[in-house]
Structures are given as structure tokens and as C-alpha cells.
Amino acid sequence: FIENYKYEDYGAGPVNWWALEGDDGLMYFANTSGVLQFDGVNWEVITLDNYVSGRSIAKDDEGIIYVGGEGELGYLAHDEIGKLKYVSLKEKIPEEYRAVTTVWEVDYYQNKIFYRTNNILYVWDGEKFEVLISEEGFHVGQVVNDRYYVRIWGRGLCVLEDGKFNLVPDGERFASRRIYTILPYDEKNLLI
Numbered sequence: 664f665i666e667n668y669k670y671e672d673y674g675a676g677p678v679n680w681w682a683l684e685g686d687d688g689l690m691y692f693a694n695t696s697g698v699l700q701f702d703g704v705n706w707e708v709i710t711l712d713n714y715v716s717g718r719s720i721a722k723d724d725e726g727i728i729y730v731g732g733e734g735e736l737g738y739l740a741h742d743e744i745g746k747l748k749y750v751s752l753k754e755k756i757p758e759e760y761r762a763v764t765t766v767w768e769v770d771y772y773q774n775k776i777f778y779r780t781n782n783i784l785y786v787w788d789g790e791k792f793e794v795l796i797s798e799e800g801f802h803v804g805q806v807v808n809d810r811y812y813v814r815i816w817g818r819g820l821c822v823l824e825d826g827k828f829n830l831v832p833d834g835e836r837f838a839s840r841r842i843y844t845i846l847p848y849d850e851k852n853l854l855i
Contacts, residue, residue: 694716712737718733766779767780803843805845
């Protein structure tokens with residue numbers, strides 16, 4: 664059975680960009696009003712700093728939910744009374760890179776969180792950020808078969824290896840052709 668909910672039903676923005684099930688069995692949605700939490704009956708809105716839109720969410724092996732939004736990146740944590748709240752990580756970014764734009768994707772890869780914007784990949788290891796820049800611009804990224812792939816405008820489909828983005832075989836065919844998802848086909852091949 665499928666039950667549809669209107670945004671009036673959950674009292675938040677009309678657009679949900681991303682969804683995942685938390686380790687607590689609840690559903691979480693990156694929403695134009697922040698992050699929605701749904702227990703099957705009740706909806707809760709977790710606002711981001713400055714009430715910006717939530718665009719993407721991911722969780723790590725410990726079940727921590729990481730959030731990317733309009734000029735924001737951080738995670739969800741319980742406050743002193745056990746309620747989830749948003750915790751910004753912007754102050755942990757090296758100062759010259761703190762002007763965060765829209766975080767389109769959040770991925771968990773090799774025990775790190777990857778926040779992807781148009782030109783910067785912010786890599787959080789739990790203590791500090793590494794900043795990877797693409798002058799051409801990132802289009803879409805995805806972790807598949809324990810490798811991080813990203814399409815770079817004008818270059819093509821690349822894989823992150825030793826801190827560098829290397830073209831995959833025939834990856835240049837995607838230099839000007841958009842990719843909307845990257846999925847595992849089998850252990851060696853991708854479905855684009």
C-alpha cells in the first residue's frame with residue numbers, strides 16, 4: 664500500500680530532495696524547510712541554520728545523518744533533552760573556503776563525508792576538512808563498488824584516486840553529456 668502526503672500534511676516545504684531511513688527506523692527527508700523526520704504517524708521539522716533549505720542527506724556507519732543545504736553543511740545530533748537538532752560544520756572549514764554554495768550531494772566514503780557543491784568537494788574526516796576544487800565544475804558524484812565517481816564538466820567521468828580525479832576508460836565521452844545517476848552493474852562495470 665502507498666500513502667501519499669501533501670506538504671500541508673507535514674507542515675513544511677513542498678519539495679523533498681533526498682530521503683533515507685535512519686538507524687532508528689525513522690524516515691528523514693531533505694526538504695526546502697530543513698530536514699523532515701517521520702515516524703510513520705508524526706512529522707517533525709529540523710531546521711538548518713538561518714532556516715535554509717536542506718538539499719541532501721547521507722548517513723555513516725554509526726548512523727549519524729549528515730546534511731547539505733543552501734550554503735550549509737553539517738549533521739544531526741541529539742540535544743540535552745534527546746531531540747534531534749542540526750549542527751553546522753561551516754566553522755571547521757578553512758576560512759578561505761567558508762563561502763559554501765548549494766551542497767547538491769552528501770556521500771559517505773572511506774569513513775569520510777563528502778559534501779559536493781558545484782566547484783568544491785568538502786571532505787570531512789570527523790575532525791577537519793580537506794578541500795578538493797574543480798575549476799571546470801562538478802556535475803554529479805556517486806559512490807559505487809567502494810569507489811567515488813564524479814562527472815566533471817568538460818572532462819568527463821572521473822574516479823577519485825589518491826586525492827586526484829582521473830578519467831575512467833572512455834570517461835571523456837561524458838565531457839559534455841550529462842549523467843543523472845551512476846549505479847553498480849556488476850563488480851567491474853557501471854550503469855550510467
